[in-house]
Amino acid sequence: MTHRRQAVRGLAAALAALVALTAAGCSSKAKTGDGKQTGAGGVKTGEGVTDKxxxxxxxxxxxxxxxxxxxxxxQAQQLYVKQVNAAGGICGRQLELTVRDHGYDPQKALAAYTELEPKVVGYAQFIGSPFVAAVKPRVDGQDKALVLPQAWSASLLGSPYIRVLGATYDVETINAxxxxxxxxxxxxxxxxxxxxFEGDYGENALKGxxxxxxxxxxxxxxxxxxxxDNDMxxxxxxxxxxxxxGIVISAGPRQAASLVGVAAATGLRVPVVGNNSAFAPQLLGTQAGPALEKMYWFASPSLPIGADxxxxKKLVADYRAAYPSDALDNGIVAGWTAASVFGEALKKACAEKDLTRAGVDKALLTMTSYDAGFGMTHDLGDPKAPSSRESVIIQPDKSVPGGMRTVRPPFVSDAAKxxxx
Structure with missing residues (x-):
């Protein structure tokens, strides 16, 4: 792979140093044997799995x-876990989701990863491409726990354990x-x-x-x-x-709102398109809202939460019932998709009577046409490739559920192909 740069600067360097420290701190608990044992139902188990x-x-x-x-x-993943458990769980066992907030801080992210690693079979969520990239050597080398990140940097490709759901930022930007x-x-x-953004996310999008x-x-x-940086x-x-x-923005929702709002106010009325991480419908209630509806679009690895x-439709109804005071956005789609992919892998691993980390990852490799219900079919059989190259172009629109409407359905541009x- 050629995506990782030879020279690592800034945040990447700090993350690498932190990974070295955490790896050194974990050396005393290096894996001894494969940790497998036979549990209830004759199913092999390992880290993060008990009989219950x-x-x-x-x-x-x-x-x-x-x-x-x-x-x-x-919240979407907690809803998924609640519904699965109410239906009897998976493999005769109840799902547990342990959440840690890292606040997009590298030290907190790596500390949380290290804390949870011996306690879980894998991660249904890991926000932050730089942080996931930083722990990748540990994941691949000793931990071997499945990670389904809410991060789409191409630097994460190639790992048999870290699986990107949807187009990577470079492919997504080409489509945009x-x-x-x-x-x-x-x-x-x-x-x-x-x-x-400086770092893995932004620089991968820039390549695209x-x-x-x-x-x-x-x-x-x-x-x-x-x-x-919040003022653009x-x-x-x-x-x-x-x-x-025209402008592409590969940053967060706040930066996108500032960029579009300032551009409109100063007469730079050109189309702006963002990556999937660069919008939240809550922004439509800010001063930038009218400008976002007129001159902003963003690419997404799935149809929006308000899709037909x-x-x-079921997720919207269930989410509103569970969290009536919270707005609908595409984070719900991303969370639900990752949780359902992980759940399906667990079900397949159970059928093979192997809920070890290796068993779950092996099961995931068999999922070559998984439909999470949001317009995309995911091929998880090749760790070297994103699960899809398709993107959806979405426009902010406060008049529709979730504040987003599809203006270009799933497609792959010729350049992305x-x-x-």
Whole structure:
């Protein structure tokens, strides 16, 4: 794989140092044997599995830059666990979901991972591409626990245990740029702005925009920001001066709202498209709301929560009943999808009488056409590839359930078809 850079800078360097420390701290508990034992029903078990329970971990962001996403993902997964348990559980065992909030802080994320690792069979949630990438050597080398992250960096591909659900950020961005060219009037010779987070997420998305721009004859104007940067005034000014005809943003919801709001206020009225992590419908209630509805779109690895599918309709009704005071957003879709994928792998592993980590991962490899009910079919048979290359283009719209409507159904652009993540 060529995605990991030879030189690791900034946050990546800090994360690598922290991983080394946590690995050293865990060396005294190095695995001795495979930990397998035969439990109830003649099923092999290991970490996180007893005769009565199956324990999953959730490493989320409830207080940081992705707090809105983290809350929705977590509540959707708690709802899934509650419903599965009410129906009798899986393999005669009740599911348990242990949640830790890392607040998008690298030290807290790695500490939480280390704490939960011996207690869970795997992770149904791990928010933050840089953090997942940081623990990847441990996951692949000694822990071997299945991780279904809410992160889509191509650097996570290739691991037999960390499985990306949906298009990676580079592929997603290629599809997003195709939307700008095909439907928003960008043409060869135009300049395309790209505002992106430093680190794994943003730089992987930037790779995608450069690839798509090269195919379309566009020039990319880069603006790198930090997750703590919330005011996009300087970036808008720079892009306006450069004369960009469209903008891609690979950041968080707050940064997207600031970018679009400032651009509209200062006369930079060009189409803006974001990655799937760069929108939350709660933003429609802010001052930036009207501008978001007029000049913002984002790419998504699934149909929105308000989609016209049986799964979506049932999930909306169940989520509203469980959390009546909370808004609907696509974090619910991401959380439910990951939980249901993990649940299906557990069911298949149970059928093979092997609920060890190895058994669960082996079961996942057999899921080559899994439909979570949101417009995408996931192929989980190849760890080197994302489960799908399709994207959906969504526009904010406060008049529809969930504040989002589909303007371009699942598609793969020609540039994305031939691209190698």
């Amino acid at each position: 329970t199956i324990s999953l971990g959730a490493l989320t962001d409830m207080t940081g830059v992705y707090a809105t996403l983290g809350k929705s993902v977590t 740029v195709d939307f700008l060219v095909k439907e928003k009037g960008l043409k060869s010779g135009d300049k395309l702005g790209h505002v992106y 925009s450069k690839h798509a721009a090269g195919k379309a004859g566009l020039t990319v104007v880069e603006q790198k920001i930090k997750p703590t 005034s300087a970036q808008v000014a720079a892009l306006k001066q450069a004369g960009v005809k 599918t049986p799964t979506a 031939t691209y190698t993540p």
